[in-house]
Amino acid sequence: MEVKIIRSPDRKKTIQAKMVGETLVVHLPLGMHRKEERKIIQRMKEKIEKKKLKKQINKDDYLIKRFDEFNSKYFQGKLKVNSIEFVTNQQRNRGSCTPARGTIRISHRLLDMPKWVLDYVIMHEMTHLVHPNHSKEFWAKVGEYKYTERARGFLMAKGMEEEIESNCDDE
Ligand SMILES: [Zn+2]
Incomplete structure (x- = not known):
């Protein structure tokens, strides 16, 4: 899964993630630690993969x-x-x-x-x-x-x- 990070200059902006085609687009507030970012992205990836899996298995x-x-x-x-x-x-x-x-x-x-x-x-x-x-x-x-x-x-x-x-x- 490809990941695209968009860092918002607004520090109060909430974290958002969505799939655009095959790419996971993650919006993050500016000024986060890279380590924290990686953790969040990992979590988002897992969430989306689970959702996909659930859709598949229930078909x-x-x-x-x-x-x-x-x-x-x-x-x-x-x-x-x-x-x-x-x-x-x-x-x-x-x-x-x-x-x-x-x-x-x-x-x-x-x-x-x-x-x-x-x-x-x-x-x-x-x-x-x-x-x-x-x-x-x-x-x-x-x-x-x-x-x-x-x-x-x-x-x-x-x-x-x-x-x-x-x-x-x-x-
Ligand atoms: Zn029982």
């Missing part, structure tokens, strides 16, 4: 297809969801579900993992639509997906399973 309707498939296979087609999408801002969680709003978010990090792990997370979050807590009934339902144990082991090895246990319902 594929993989999540909706899986949702429909699991819905009829495990939930007699009774589940309803307002949105199910990949997100890039979940550094700690691998997924989350907000049953009251019917929204499911899946971390884009799952895209680098085997499909059966991603599918387990989809199943896990879908089950929260009916069982908000990690109750016995919850795990019995999630366990109907045949790779649940394997996927949990996989995620535990990556240190990603425990985190979700305490986080996924707390929104």
Whole structure:
């Protein structure tokens, strides 16, 4: 990504960044330290790259297809969801579900993992639509997906399973 810096003589000017074609144009107030500038530019770059990635990954309707498939296979087609999408801002969680709003978010990090792990997370979050807590009934339902144990082991090895246990319902 090419970067063009425009330094404004106005010191009170706020920092702005936007893509112009393939170039990232960053407006900075004059008089910043170069080190600080570099940090800001790096952050802007990451932000824009994440945005781009998010757009890309959500173009594929993989999540909706899986949702429909699991819905009829495990939930007699009774589940309803307002949105199910990949997100890039979940550094700690691998997924989350907000049953009251019917929204499911899946971390884009799952895209680098085997499909059966991603599918387990989809199943896990879908089950929260009916069982908000990690109750016995919850795990019995999630366990109907045949790779649940394997996927949990996989995620535990990556240190990603425990985190979700305490986080996924707390929104
Ligand atoms: Zn959960």
